[in-house]
Amino acid sequence: MEKLKDSLKRVNLPRLIIILFFLFIVLLAYVNDINVNSYIGSTIKYWGMWGILVLAMVPSIKCGIGPNFGISLGIVCGLLGSLLAIEFGITDMFNAIIPGLGPWAAIIFAMISSAFFAWFVGVAYGKILNSVKGSEMTVTTYIGYSFIYLMCIVWFRAPFTNSEIKWPIGASGVRNSLSMDSSFGGVLNDFLGFSLGGEGGVYIPTGLVIFFLLCCLVIFLYFRSKSGMAMTAAGSNPSFARANGIDVDKMRIKGIAISTVLGAIGIVVYTQGFGILQAYTAPLQMGFQCVAAILIGGATTSKAKISHVIIGTFLFQGLLMFTPPVSNKLLAGTDISDTMRQIIQNGVILYALTKAKGGSSNEE
Amino acid sequence: MKNNTEKKISFGSYAKNVLFKNKVIILFTVLCIGCIAASNTSLNYIASEVFSRFGRNACLVLALIIPCLAGLGMNFGIVVGAIAAQIAIFFVVHWGFTGIGGFMLCALFATPMAILFGWLLGILFNKTKGSEMITGLVLGFFADGVYRLFTLYIIGGLIPYDDPNLLDRGFGLRNAFDLSDSIKYALDDISFVTVFRILMLFIIVVQLINIVFGSKKNMTVDKKESMGKIIASAIGLVLSFVLMAVPGISAMIGGTRLILSDTLRIAMIVYLLSLVIRKFALKRDITKDKLVKTAVLTAAVLALSYIPAIRDILKSVSISACTYAVICLFCFFNNWILDTKLGQDMRTVGQNRIVAGSAGINVDKIRITATCISTVLAAWGQLIYLQNLGTFNTVQQQSNVGLYAVAALLVGGASVQKANNRQAIIGVVLFHTLFVVAPLAATQIIGDSAISEYIRMFICYGVIAVSLAMHAWKKKDKKVVKKTAGDEENTDAVKSVIWP
Amino acid sequence: MSSEYVVKMDNISKEFSGNKVLKNVSLQVKPGEIHALMGENGAGKSTLMNILFGMPAIWNTGGYEGTIEIDGKPVKIDSPQKAMECGIGMVHQEFMLIPGFTATENIKLGREVTTPTVASAILGKSLEELDRRTMAKDARRAMDTIGLGIDENTMVGGLPVGYMQFIEIAREIDKTGMKLLIFDEPTAVLTESEAERLLRTMKVIAGKGIAIIFITHRIDEVIEVADSITILRDGTFIDRLETKDTTAAKIAEMMIGRKVEKLVDNAGGDRKLDKDDIILKLRDYHVDMPGETVRGVDLDVIRGEILGIGGLAGQGKIGIPNGIQGLYETSGTIEFDGERIDPEKLGDALSKHMVFVSEDRKGVGLLLEESIEQNIIFTATQVENKFMKKVGFFTQYDAAAAKKHAEDMIKELDIRCVGPEQLVGSLSGGNQQKVCLARALTLAPKLLVVSEPTRGIDIGAKKLVLELLVKLNRENGMTIIVVSSELNELRSLSDRIAIVSDGKISGILKPEDSDADFGLAMSGVKVGGADNGEA
Structure with a gap:
């Protein structure tokens, strides 16, 4: 009896509910003659697109800061890198050398440059967070929000000259949304992409999936290195880490910087998959979505694994992909999916907050 | 010479201290003045905008004070109070109630809902002690989602709501909800004289209860004083009827709006009168000095109001007597509750839960009570907001309630642990001035107003982020100070002073 | 007269999950008497007081056996509230004060004086208004009683620690029907002059007929103020005596005295300790560890020995290894095997093979x-x-x-x-x-520092751990420092034992030295002994 109770306690309730709900929705889709294959395809696509952004939660949770609601800092850096790649016309430049090389050069340029910005932003961000220990989650959220609006002002007046970026009228500024077709849109998605089961089957964006899994592998390996092990220890027991000669503050800075870099790379990958770059307020809620995804995967505010990323992102995106067609069929042309995303996403975060131990920041 | 410099230094450090304490307010005042200067807009317009926004928003901000003092931080969860208000409106409007009756019904309806929501929110806060703010924020989003589900899919679907004017595609409410035929201006349109009469009646009733039941319930009642109050109120009541017979005055105090200059005069008269009554009738301890000072101050304010530029503004701006009275009521309520046993318990819990628990205070219950009070006040605040606005976005109106209210309170110089009415009032004024003038200034400077929305939001979030970070940072600082206070040597100097 | 005693606890026993921490302990206190309760850490003092104060920690773990009588009437105290109703108050070691409140508000905390209003008559008692004037008057009276001259409207936050303690006392005194006041190590956080003042205040309070139970380990204080003494050791009652019939040395002996079971034969083995071969040298060593401050220690550790560091809790013995490890701020010099160790540099001690096992x-x-x-x-x-x-x-x-x-x-x-x-x-x-x-x-490791190696371990495992340490020392020649509050443990395996009191070494003794010597050293009296003892 005790054992039963114990194992019940250990089961991650939200994950269980979401798995059941997901299966239920897929079943409904199947029953209602919805083209399941194409939605599985888009689930896989969005899984790969979101994956790295969600992966960015791992280092920040592991180093003891908790879910990085301020991932928008990394996202903004990634957008900046992508915009620079377009502005400098990297695609055309390299296409002129070897046709077909352009998009690859552009995306690599975007990733490297944005990772570069993100590292510095992340280190500064980490320093701030070290001075607000105990209230990281609240502070990260608001720093993330205000940074996005700050960057909105910047985007609005940024001196870009490339006509792809500029507003059609006016001298400068970034458009609300701009197409990535002429730069690196879809370059990973289409790489070795194929349709499983022939025409009308499930489309597998091989390049994207490989890249995502590669990133997972790198992070996995990192946490088996000396520095990664030190970071894990610093996060799970700071006093222990200190007693073993580890500078906890430095580890936290490193963790959040890596998280920010992953956020930057993640949005570059997302943008190439989405085909449209959205600056301005689009990334506002992305942080919450990433946090929710990893929590659905089974992470808590103090523990996370790579597997949580992989499972959580798939479940969450799968649910979001399948709901619109199903609700459309059942509820006479309405799309309930955004409302549902809001409820699930925030419900999962709330659940995790109530389960988080501590909350001692208000105590003396 | 030496003495002189010393004095100067101490004055300098005093001034520095005052400046430092009010740094947030000063910063935003400067920002506001800068924007006003840059906006190239008439002060009349700005003033009337700010006054009407103040009337709309002040109550929502005042709803944040109690949970803040109870240690719950900035209650982003007031969103649920706003939701309660909106749900109440759906039904009251649907049933066809209008005017002040409809408004009161909305309040009546929203209150139990707000208490229920507040109770649930309080339980949630108790489960996430220490991270209430992020919880409140996420809960706001969550409640938003549930509310959207409710308004878009359930109303008219599961819950019968048969109002073709407001339903979209057979179920789910339309995007915008129009109140112009129901409760728009329900509160705003009540005249000053009505408010005054209600107040007088209220005083009479309370004092009567005091006299009748006082001895039964162990209350220490000064019967003479109560009788005096009743008589004074009765005189006031009679006076109001007399004054209404005078044509000029009846227009002034009997209309739906009160001109600002009149308001100022009335306020001055009332204040002086109350001071005199307190001094001579109630024999309260008020020094002559204070009386003189007040008289001079009043005269100065009145004199200032005759300066043409200021007179113009005062004449052009009108406010709603009742709404402003309600704002005062909220302020009084906050002060009153903090002076009760319950309020003291809340402050104790806010300062230190462990000590509070050991003093026999039920910490969790007090926290829930504080959350409930805040939620109910927020619900009423949202009703006041909506009756003034007259129309609202069915799905999204409540989303930013918490954000704006919190930002306003912080702009007023409040911190996560300390807030008061004064900060709330100053905060609302500054924040909404900025809200009005920032876009105008942006248009003037940049030639494009689109950017102003970003500036606004950046200010909102930036203010919150900075003050949260400062709070966390200060908390760490405090710990260090505490440690040095525990050091032995530095206490010896103090000792000789304190020990008899 | 119904009873001679205010409080009479008889045959009190208490078990924590099978572990008997109190065995048939008795305690009697007369009205107006200052009664000292003494014993080493873990002797059962706090458990006994927790029982008397009805702490939930007692009732959640199955209650206790025995009887308690207040004024001759048997009572069952099952909550702190009940204890307060019985007229028992407690001055806690860590302050239950709110820095942001005034002295008055703190003194009347949870017991505010209120007046009913219309609203409270309708909506309930908790909405009664505070009567701040009466509250201030009460607070003033309580503070005057103990001679605390500060303004009752002062914020507590800025006051020195000593005054906070007095405000706590004022709060207890202000409670109506106070018969018995428990002071839990009240002088631990005070300066000398503050402590003196407190002792005088205790006499004043006792003079008003309120009995006081005074928990402390400072024997000199006890001799100064207490009328009578109860001594506990290992959860058993040792003796109740009148202060005038005893001496400091006798008290010390009673607190400590018990058989030491030797784990090692000191003389045996072919170990040769060269007392000039110093592996660790501490000079003017300070550690700023909260609750365990080290205030200037000079200590030499001989290569190959087992050095015990003992002393009562809060005296600073635990601060010594923690400081070396760089976990708290230190000053002074640490020389290890000829090299300076820089505790500022995290992990410096570790990289030089001095390893610390934390308490x-x-x-x-x-x-x-x-x-x-x-x-x-x-x-x-x-x-x-x-x-x-x-x-x-x-x-x-x-x-x-x-x-x-x-x-x-x-x-x-x-x-x-x-x-x-x-x-x-x-x-x-x-x-x-x-x-x-x-x-x-x-x-x-070249030097192994083990702090409280047996804390929270059951008896069988205790012995295994200690034997392991001895084995490492004897077979591998490892130098070991053992820091422990259990003196017996130290005496069973150490070559020398340094006793820390008030952040300083009050004596280095041989395990064979007398109980009285150890007792006195622990209560801060400097004793000679095996300063650079031949082991």
Whole structure:
């Protein structure tokens, strides 16, 4: 009896509910003659697109800061890198050398440059967070929000000259949304992409999936290195880490910087998959979505694994992909999916907050 | 010479201290003045905008004070109070109630809902002690989602709501909800004289209860004083009827709006009168000095109001007597509750839960009570907001309630642990001035107003982020100070002073 | 007269999960008497007081046996509220004060004076208004009683620690019907002059007929103020005596006295200790560890010895190793094996092979949610890059080597577990301690510092851990410092024992020295002894 109770306690309730709900929705889709294959395809696509952004939660949770609601800092850096790649016309430049090389050069340029910005932003961000220990989650959220609006002002007046970026009228500024077709849109998605089961089957964006899994592998390996092990220890027991000669503050800075870099790379990958770059307020809620995804995967505010990323992102995106067609069929042309995303996403975060131990920041 | 410099230094450090304490307010005042200067807009317009926004928003901000003092931080969860208000409106409007009756019904309806929501929110806060703010924020989003589900899919679907004017595609409410035929201006349109009469009646009733039941319930009642109050109120009541017979005055105090200059005069008269009554009738301890000072101050304010530029503004701006009275009521309520046993318990819990628990205070219950009070006040605040606005976005109106209210309170110089009415009032004024003038200034400077929305939001979030970070940072600082206070040597100097 | 005593506790016994911490203890206090309750750490003083005060910690663990009489009437005190109703008050060691409140508000905390209003008549008592004037008057009266001259409207936050204590006392005094006041080590946080003042105040309070139970370990204070004394040792009642019939040395002996079971034969073995061969030298060494401050220690540790560091809790013995490890701020010099150690540099001591096993096993010593293997090898990976291999640019964890080492350690130290993968959090205290030792040994230490090695471990495991330490010393020649509050333990295995009192070394004794010597040293009286003792 005790054992039963114990194992019940250990089961991650939200994950269980979401798995059941997901299966239920897929079943409904199947029953209602919805083209399941194409939605599985888009689930896989969005899984790969979101994956790295969600992966960015791992280092920040592991180093003891908790879910990085301020991932928008990394996202903004990634957008900046992508915009620079377009502005400098990297695609055309390299296409002129070897046709077909352009998009690859552009995306690599975007990733490297944005990772570069993100590292510095992340280190500064980490320093701030070290001075607000105990209230990281609240502070990260608001720093993330205000940074996005700050960057909105910047985007609005940024001196870009490339006509792809500029507003059609006016001298400068970034458009609300701009197409990535002429730069690196879809370059990973289409790489070795194929349709499983022939025409009308499930489309597998091989390049994207490989890249995502590669990133997972790198992070996995990192946490088996000396520095990664030190970071894990610093996060799970700071006093222990200190007693073993580890500078906890430095580890936290490193963790959040890596998280920010992953956020930057993640949005570059997302943008190439989405085909449209959205600056301005689009990334506002992305942080919450990433946090929710990893929590659905089974992470808590103090523990996370790579597997949580992989499972959580798939479940969450799968649910979001399948709901619109199903609700459309059942509820006479309405799309309930955004409302549902809001409820699930925030419900999962709330659940995790109530389960988080501590909350001692208000105590003396 | 030496003495002189010393004095100067101490004055300098005093001034520095005052400046430092009010740094947030000063910063935003400067920002506001800068924007006003840059906006190239008439002060009349700005003033009337700010006054009407103040009337709309002040109550929502005042709803944040109690949970803040109870240690719950900035209650982003007031969103649920706003939701309660909106749900109440759906039904009251649907049933066809209008005017002040409809408004009161909305309040009546929203209150139990707000208490229920507040109770649930309080339980949630108790489960996430220490991270209430992020919880409140996420809960706001969550409640938003549930509310959207409710308004878009359930109303008219599961819950019968048969109002073709407001339903979209057979179920789910339309995007915008129009109140112009129901409760728009329900509160705003009540005249000053009505408010005054209600107040007088209220005083009479309370004092009567005091006299009748006082001895039964162990209350220490000064019967003479109560009788005096009743008589004074009765005189006031009679006076109001007399004054209404005078044509000029009846227009002034009997209309739906009160001109600002009149308001100022009335306020001055009332204040002086109350001071005199307190001094001579109630024999309260008020020094002559204070009386003189007040008289001079009043005269100065009145004199200032005759300066043409200021007179113009005062004449052009009108406010709603009742709404402003309600704002005062909220302020009084906050002060009153903090002076009760319950309020003291809340402050104790806010300062230190462990000590509070050991003093026999039920910490969790007090926290829930504080959350409930805040939620109910927020619900009423949202009703006041909506009756003034007259129309609202069915799905999204409540989303930013918490954000704006919190930002306003912080702009007023409040911190996560300390807030008061004064900060709330100053905060609302500054924040909404900025809200009005920032876009105008942006248009003037940049030639494009689109950017102003970003500036606004950046200010909102930036203010919150900075003050949260400062709070966390200060908390760490405090710990260090505490440690040095525990050091032995530095206490010896103090000792000789304190020990008899 | 119904009863001679205010409080009479008879045959009190208490068990914590099978562990008897109090055995038939009795305590009697007369009205207006200052009664000292004495004993070492763990003698059962606080448990006894918790029983008297009805703390939930007692009732959640199955209550107690025995009877309590207040004024001759048997009572059952099952909550602090009940205790207060009975007229028992407690001045806590850590202050239950709110810095942001005035003295008045703190004194009347939770017991505010209120007046009913219309609203409270309708909506309930909690809406009654505060009567601040009466509250201030009450507070003033209470503060005057104990001679505290500060303004009742002063914010407590800015006051020196000593005054906070007095405000606590004022709060207790202000309660109506106060008969008995418990002071839990009240002088521990006070300066000397403040402590003196407190003692005088206690006499004033007692003069008003309120009985006082005074928990302390400072014998001089007891001699000064107490009328009578109850001494506990290991949860048993030793004696109740009148202060005038006894001496400091006698009290000290009663507190400590018990048989020491030797784990080692000091004379035996072919160990040769060269007392000029110093491995660790501390000079004017200070550590700013809250609650365990070290205030200027000079200490030499001889290569190859087992040095015990003892003393009562809060006196600073635990601060010594923690400071060396760099966990708290230090000053003074630390010289280890001819090299200076810089505690500012995290991990400096570790990299020079001085390894510390923390007293806070769960907080500092272990990663509870990681495996045994991880816990054993972790420090070595960080300090010495052991169990790591190079793979391209990365260093990677060498799982195979680590596992092998962990298995070896498990076998060598006899750690009872399922295997190296088992999570440390699920091990028993003794086995956890062995994991801590295993991690330390992985670093091949020249000097092993073990803090409170047997805290929270059951008796059987205690002996195993201590024997392991002796074995390491005798067979591997490892120098070991053992810091422990259990004097007996130290006497059973050490070559020399340094006693810390008030942040300083009050004496270095031989294990064979008399109980009285140890007792006096622990209560801060400087004693001679085996200063550079031949071992």
